[in-house]
Amino acid sequence: MAEEKAARFPDPHEFQVPSELEGWEEMYPSHYLFSKERGEWESKQFWYLDKIHAPEPMPPLDLIFQEAWQISLSQYTTRVFCIPPAQGIAQRMVGPYMYICAIAPPPEEVIGEKAQRFEKRVFYVFEHYDELWDKWLTKFKALGNEMEAVEVPKELPKFVPEDQVLPAPTGYYVSYDILESFNNLVNQIFKGWQYHFEMLNLTYLAYLMFGDVCRKLFPGIKESAIGKMVAGAYVSMFRPEEELCKLSRLATSLSSVANILKGEGMADQKIAELEKSEDGKKWLAAFDKAKDPWFYVSCGSGWFHYEGSWINSLDIPYSYIKSYVERLENGETIERSLDEVNKERDETVAKYRELIQSDEDRDAFNNAYNTVRTIYRYAEDHLFWVEHWFHTIWFAKIREFGSLLADNGMINEVDDIFMFNRYEIPELLTEIATGWALGVDIPVRGDYYKAKVDKRKKILKAASEWNPSPALGVPPEEVAEPFTIMLWGVTTDKVKEWLKGMGEVRPEDVSELKGFASSAGIVEGPAKVLKRLKDIVDLKEGEIMVCPTTNPSWAPVFTKIKAAITDIGGLTSHAAIVCREYGLPAVTGTGVATSIIKTGDILKVDGDTGVVTIVKRAN
């Protein structure tokens, strides 16, 4: 009977978190908690750990992106484009980890109603994709600029400035401004995330459709082959790196600039040095021109405040430029040949097409391919604009608030603001606004909030040592939600794999991981776990990189490594694409690689099958 018990996931209401996490509930909004009131419904659903969006314990304010996508992703499926049998994805927190659930299909009559709307609305999008994309980008840039323009008061002045009183009083002052500005930022994030899914659900649907057609024609075709046929080369996510290449080339034409950039100093020293010469100024002007938007790129996934962005960690782009300049001077080519990438993709498609035997099938393949290609760019382009550019602006603005709160004794450090959720921050802001209004020498409850920050940091730290259950509740009979299938790969096999992992597996007992077979090839070598981009200084030639995810800010890493393994990311993720280009094996989206694998472990990476084997554990 013990076995039978192990083959079920725990009921979400009975699931216990370790005692060190006590008090975690207060970090998150109440609708994120499993609750008695919704207990009957919650117990019937299947909840699985969202390793893609919440691979690490969730800082309270960073939950805002999750809150926003829960609404937006779901509404496009259920109410906007009406994907007939699919419903939304619900989220819950258990400790600082997020579980999600693809809700079961609606009643048949609703499916029928949705089908009619789907045809009308969805086909229109495909027919007008290019113009819709132009409109999307225009309005998205406008939104980001609006956020950038939000003024966060630098301080609470002793007296309001004269010009706000005379000749005509503005009527509202800094005590109101700080509340309004914060509300505006929150609203903009929610709006930006509404835009985020404008075409994404359809993009994923089209991808799944093409994948299905390919598998019907070629039963053994690999996901990596499908990804290769669909992926584009000229996508926004690659622009930051291209801009770096251009700046590096410019530097080599200005020898004094190249020499400064090749130096060992920090970015700010180099900038000060460059300021002194005409050539240096010319180069800095070019850098400034490129930086917005292209260096508003997260050093991670863009989902967490602590990842940082090129623009506020200039040492990162400067270190890349240093190595690019050196490589250029050695006569190497640093640019990816995008035309080449495109050509290779077209050839791949043509070769598969040639293998198809019947004319009807060839037509269907062409139709499916053209359909997915019409829209697939969206999956690749939106990412830069939302998760990178837009989030970078958000984090910077929030830090201005953090600074204000720290200056007014509410928190110790700027980043402590991320330890409060979006509903709590107005409370802190209201208190300082009130204190300021009340007059001089008004005490605040700073110690109360500082204690909260300390406690929450401890909870998050304790949580990072804990491996929560991969799933909770009852496995579903069927899944129709496109993201669930494509991003999380929820299938019978996956559920079985999770069930297998239920018997309290310790990380050190795991010897094999599965992920997407993103780039072919098999190699063996020592692992280097890089939790943060800043750890790359430790990376040695020929190591196998194990990291949460990569993006173009990691690009120069790929010339050093033997293979890549990521926690997050599918077949068209950055790591997958770059590894295919460099001919390095890659297994992406393993979910757990960075928590299971330790630096120094000897790994075998099989990019053909998506299996990573830990051959020998480091001592």
Next chain:
Amino acid sequence: MEPPTKPIPNPLKLEREMDYTLDFEELNKNSLQMVGGKNASLGEMIGAGIHVPPGFAVTTDSYLRFITETGIKGAIFQALSGLSVDDVEALNNASAEVQNLINNVPMSDNVRVAIEEGYAQLCTKCVVETVPVAVRSSATAEDLPTASFAGQQDTYLWVEGIENVIDSVQRCWASLFTPRAISYRIKNDFSHEKVLISVGVQKMVNSRTAGVMFTINPTDGDLSKVVIEGSWGLGETVVSGSVNPDKFVVDKVLLEISDKTISTKHIQCVYDPDRGEVVNADVEPDMQSKCCMGDYEIKELVKIGKEIEKHYGRAMDIEWAIDKDFSFPESVFIVQARPETVWSQRKKESVIGKKSGYQLLMEQAMKRIKIQG
């Protein structure tokens, strides 16, 4: 009993009246009637630039001359007349009688001279005094609709010296009259006298590793895959299924090896110089679980497989061998190729149907993935 009818003359044959043997290099797919499917296919591949071990075909004419000139023809067809598939004993007796006749009568002079000459030339070409050869029957396949049936005929490996070659040729001819072949023809109403056979005499590959290759995945009909099975020694262990071979599945487009199964290969088919024949020997313990070929060899085979497939315009079933006496890529030989018959016959109809992108998208949107708990 009707006298045996002569095969329909073809232009090549008219030009060269006395073609008892033909070098593989002279053959192509149009030579099928004279040299049978296997030999014609080898010639066709040589013409297409595929690396095939040299050899020559003993033509169907030789067989006809042989049974005529030795005077055994009448006795053969006499023995075969009036047989019934139900009378197994009579069938077996007739088969034994006919095979005995063919095996034991001395080779007719004209044919002997031709084979001697062919073998001598092959030895000269290979710079070996008595080159070891594989002697294989090559059916004209007029009465044999499936390739698998053709495989019933005999193969003699590592045959050395002219007397042994001639003996093996006669045995191959005799294989036309196994009980199974006789009963098959009776069942399908084919005349025993119209059936012809040719024999191929081909330089042995001194193979380190050998096996088969399909330019389609035989398990699921996937046209985008090449499936290779290989094992140590001569390919016979793989062809006969007497070892679990190593198996590789390679994508034709990306040239990625998507599946690699390394099996424990206990035995290998090798030439035993003491016994002067090919034997199944034990594989050294440390070699049993070792992959029998390198990725570079797999990729070379895939390249060749794709060329052969392209040349024939259809999925192929290929036998190959890697010679230990040559350096790569000259070491990789193709020893046989025939059309794949199982999937090729049924794969013509559309699997998706006539559908627009929107129809496909709508279907996808309606899809639900079943989860079995």
